[in-house]
Amino acid sequence: MATVKTETENVPGIKVEGDIIMGSPGADDIYEDDQGDIDFSRYSQDVFLARLPRYLWKSWDSLADDEEIEVGTLRVEGSIDNPASLSLKLHPTIPTHTNIPKEFVLQVTNNKPPNTFVFTEEDLPGFNSRLKMSGKAGDDTNLPMSKAIPQGMRQSKPKTDYDKVDKTKRFQNFRRAVPKKTALTGRVRTELNCLPVENAGYKQIMIRRNAQEHKILPPVSSVGDASLAAMLGGQRTVVENFIKSAPHKAKSQQNKNVRMAKNELLDVLYNCFREYKYWRLKDLRARLQQPEQYIKEGLVTISAHLIHSGPKVGTYALSEASQKILQSTGGGIPIEDEAPEQDVDDDSFKMEQ
Template sequence: MASTSQVKPEPGIKNDPDDVKPSPAALSDDDIYEDAGDLEFYTDNPAPDNYAGNVYLTHVPKYLYDAWAHLDDDAEIRIGTIRQWNEVGPDGQPRQRIAMLLDHRQPEHQNVPKEYNLDVKDMQLINTFMFTEQDLPGYKNKSQGANRNIPPHLRRRQEQPPRDKNQQDANAGVKKRYQPYYRKAIPKKTVLAGKFAHELNCQPVMNAETRHILTTRASDAMKPKATTKMMAAARGMPSGIIQAGSFAPDKFSTLVRPLADAKKAAKKKQEERAARLSQSELRDRIFQCYDRFNYWSMKAFKQTLNQPEAWLRENLEELAVLHKTGRFANHWELKPEYKRGNLQGVESAAPDLGPEGDESDFDADDDNVEMEDVMPS
């Protein structure tokens, strides 16, 4: 009788997909990930021993959370006491008040405030639950066995199962390979531990102890985490080297020239600025100058009369004529109608008293100067 594995399928017939049977390997994989049990949903009545009932969800400060983060999760530690009472509000309605006092005997509570007010944010918190994990019944942790309180050197040795003699002879002279030992994990089940009924906000009570602790924590946070320490070899360094954490103001005193006082500079500039005379007084003084000399340059006028150049030029254009060429180029000569009779024949120029030449007239009228071409001989 031929087996079904040797029967060749006909190409014209389609195989039935319902006839496919699961492989043994697939069954073994399902056994590994088999469900350990249903989720246990507890109700208020009856309540099991590990059910916490209504739980308060509280937001705590970070320093308090850091202090509790080092506690053992499996140990039962009393961290404090919760006090709850009713208080009449301003509207005459009773209001629930909750306070928490931490246990001062715990080492983790030495550097945190001890008294807190729990302000209620939501009294009817819905769809918020707390879950936990428990060992499946029938499994026991090794540390909770019968020998958990007996030292290892006093415990009875576990008998090793006998090995086959033929296998021992075959492995004779062969170095055994190290096989690590893995502890089998205890299967867990998920359990609903409680239902969050209220949401609270934890705030410390501002008393003398709380202010001192928070001030100390703030000052410690402001301290630099990295500091510079001067070694003995660095103390003998040359004085010209700027060491870390110090400054040398005398090294930079001549780097940038300090600015002059603005008030003193303005006052000095105001004193140096010439006072502008009236037109009649200025013209009288110009005539007095022409009584001495017939030709005056702008520089000589400015040094003699101490007046602004623009104001002098404005009056001279009405009283005098500027020579562009000749012996008295860039000199002003009084117009004939303003000349006096005794000075008609005098031809002399006023000397420049200043040490430096003034080329303002020459620069202003440079375009009107007539130039002569000189041919080399």
């Protein structure tokens, strides 16, 4: 019996893919649920918030963080809610307290600051140990997970949109957020300002600090004109030849009038108003040949005012009190009301104001 060859029809179907190797959860994902928890166990604790001098802060910042260190003694006089005085005395046995003052006065700046709290943060347990590098060949106990696992045994992680790099932008190093444990230290009861006590020890320390700072500064030497010219050499000549300023034109001394004394000016003005009752400023300038501003100052002194309306607008006349004084001194009544207009060449009276 002949065998019949059967052929499989190419029916479109669904392509079966192999198992996709998914990446293991990141090292930081383990602590994601713990980062939102804040420790409020010390919510009722009251604390002081003080502003410290820079040298005191540096001395405390250099201390080790792995153990609790008692830096000094805080003395409170009066009630803790409303202290009469606060003082701080540092322990001299601490090495970082050698070259700083030991006694401070805490000045209260704000007794009850509203909504002011102090928080602390620390790394979650086990995070630091996974980031430390051992430094010994073949020792992978303290290496990060990405370094401790061999290249061939690492599981591939599918790329996402976050892994794409824009080559047109400047490269920025991506740093993962360090998981922290946040705790409330306390509520600020009082804000303070820490000031050193200016005693004999404080003065000696400041003298030593100033002497040390002056040693660090480079010496300053003064350079005279002769030394400067010697150092510059021919550069000064080049600069002077490069920029040439036009010579200053001497001002003409023609048509310049010397100011007369103030008392002489007042006498001449009184004589003018004895002759005429109204004077224009340009006529007085032509008669007296004095600067215009100087004549105005004299008119103010003798109480002569400028008329702003009427047929005599633009002229100066004495006040009634000045006219009475002028008549009592034998001035009499002016011959005419207004002085005749005179031809004045304004270019011939370019005088200083």
